[in-house]
Amino acid sequence: MKMDGYHRLTAYLLKRGEPKFTLTFNQIEEIVGRTFSRIANDPQYWSNREDPRKRYPPNRAAREAGYKTSLVKRSNIVIFTKAPDAEIVAKEK
Numbered sequence: 001m002k003m004d005g006y007h008r009l010t011a012y013l014l015k016r017g018e019p020k021f022t023l024t025f026n027q028i029e030e031i032v033g034r035t036f037s038r039i040a041n042d043p044q045y046w047s048n049r050e051d052p053r054k055r056y057p058p059n060r061a062a063r064e065a066g067y068k069t070s071l072v073k074r075s076n077i078v079i080f081t082k083a084p085d086a087e088i089v090a091k092e093k
Contacts, residue, residue: 005032006057013065013080025076028058046071046078 012031029035036058039045045056046069058078062069067080 005034006061008032009058009061010065013062013067017082019082020080022072022077022079025078028078032058041071041076043071043073 009028009031023031025036025040040058046059047056048059048063048068048070050063059069062080063083066083068083070079070081071077072079
């Protein structure tokens, strides 16, 4: 079964498993195999709240791997932090 880009991001995060680390937009884009639109520069894109009106795949991929995300102000850097209370939805393959 072929994984879409955001499933690849979930798998990457599960495998990495570190409690906290950063990735640049370029690194994430390389993992998912596509470029982000300008909306990725909006902190809301990386918000950890589930909003049924908006779909932000990179954030959902992170949550499925048990991480919270935050965008470093005025940068293209995302901080991934293992959420101690998170329910890991995806399983490492």
